[in-house]
Amino acid sequence: MDAPYIDIEDVNFHYEHTSVLRDISLIVSKGDFLSIIGPNGSGKSTLIKLMLGLLRPTSGSVKLFGEPAHKFSHREWIGYVSQKSNAFNTSFPATVLEVVMSGLAKKRGLFRKYSAEDRHGAMEALKAVDMDPYASRNIGNLSGGQQQRVFIARALISHPKMLILDEPTVGIDRQHVQSFYDMLAQLNRDRQITMVLVTHDVDTVSDRISHVACLNQTIHFHGVGKEFDRISDNQLQSWYGHSVRKVHHTTEDLS
Numbered sequence: 001m002d003a004p005y006i007d008i009e010d011v012n013f014h015y016e017h018t019s020v021l022r023d024i025s026l027i028v029s030k031g032d033f034l035s036i037i038g039p040n041g042s043g044k045s046t047l048i049k050l051m052l053g054l055l056r057p058t059s060g061s062v063k064l065f066g067e068p069a070h071k072f073s074h075r076e077w078i079g080y081v082s083q084k085s086n087a088f089n090t091s092f093p094a095t096v097l098e099v100v101m102s103g104l105a106k107k108r109g110l111f112r113k114y115s116a117e118d119r120h121g122a123m124e125a126l127k128a129v130d131m132d133p134y135a136s137r138n139i140g141n142l143s144g145g146q147q148q149r150v151f152i153a154r155a156l157i158s159h160p161k162m163l164i165l166d167e168p169t170v171g172i173d174r175q176h177v178q179s180f181y182d183m184l185a186q187l188n189r190d191r192q193i194t195m196v197l198v199t200h201d202v203d204t205v206s207d208r209i210s211h212v213a214c215l216n217q218t219i220h221f222h223g224v225g226k227e228f229d230r231i232s233d234n235q236l237q238s239w240y241g242h243s244v245r246k247v248h249h250t251t252e253d254l255s
């Protein structure tokens with residue numbers, strides 16, 4: 001049997017003397033589509049850094065595909081799309097296709113010329129996120145949501161097994177959030193890409209995800225989407241310390 005893609009066991013994490021995460025245990029298995037939701041300052045970015053092996057836990061263990069995360073040797077298996085990816089202004093001098101091909105730089109070196117095969121791979125990745133008609137456009141002229149799709153294509157070009165997305169719906173209009181989730185669900189289903197996304201916005205949780213984890217220093221809830229639906233707004237409020245209201249985005253929203 002495959003090792004879990006992410007296996008976090010009894011993790012505690014402190015910055016200096018400040019405890020940020022406590023008693024975290026979380027498993028992400030092949031094929032999951034997990035959304036980790038938590039308010040600002042709840043430890044989401046810290047948890048992502050632990051998952052990527054960029055930070056080491058104060059206690060407990062973090063494994064990626066069965067290997068200790070900080071020693072993990074198959075970086076290309078994981079595509080990471082950071083929160084600040086979609087922040088290009090209109091004067092940034094790169095086309096969408098160039099941005100996607102830059103995802104190969106890690107593997108091939110920054111100054112190598114791109115081949116016809118690289119261009120083909122980039123077009124395929126753009127097709128997967130429905131952005132191929134924009135290939136020759138300047139990245140800075142796209143909307144936040146379109147830029148976010150391009151950055152997902154940039155991660156897809158190296159054929160990852162798992163995508164980790166930090167606040168992917170920031171900068172996307174509310175009415176486009178569901179089609180964005182549909183696109184992620186399609187990658188999850190058709191390309192078998194395991195998805196982990198982190199968001200502060202309970203409103204953007206979609207019926208497309210398979211699992212939800214509620215984080216605020218510790219994990220208050222981890223379960224399948226249907227169980228999350230049954231959690232009351234009052235319960236969420238007690239975990240997050242402020243008013244929370246779940247708004248569900250379903251495919252019916254589009255009709």
Ligand SMILES: Nc1ncnc2c1ncn2[C@@H]1O[C@H](COP(=O)(O)OP(=O)(O)OP(=O)(O)O)[C@@H](O)[C@H]1O
Nearest residue numbers: 015018020038039040041042043044045046047200
């Ligand atoms: N390098 C650091 N040194 C000390 N404290 C830090 C450091 N990075 C983050 N923190 C603190 O750790 C806590 C969790 O921060 P983190 O960035 O992980 O939360 P977050 O949920 O991602 O927040 P946001 O949604 O605002 O980005 C915060 O109180 C933050 O101030």
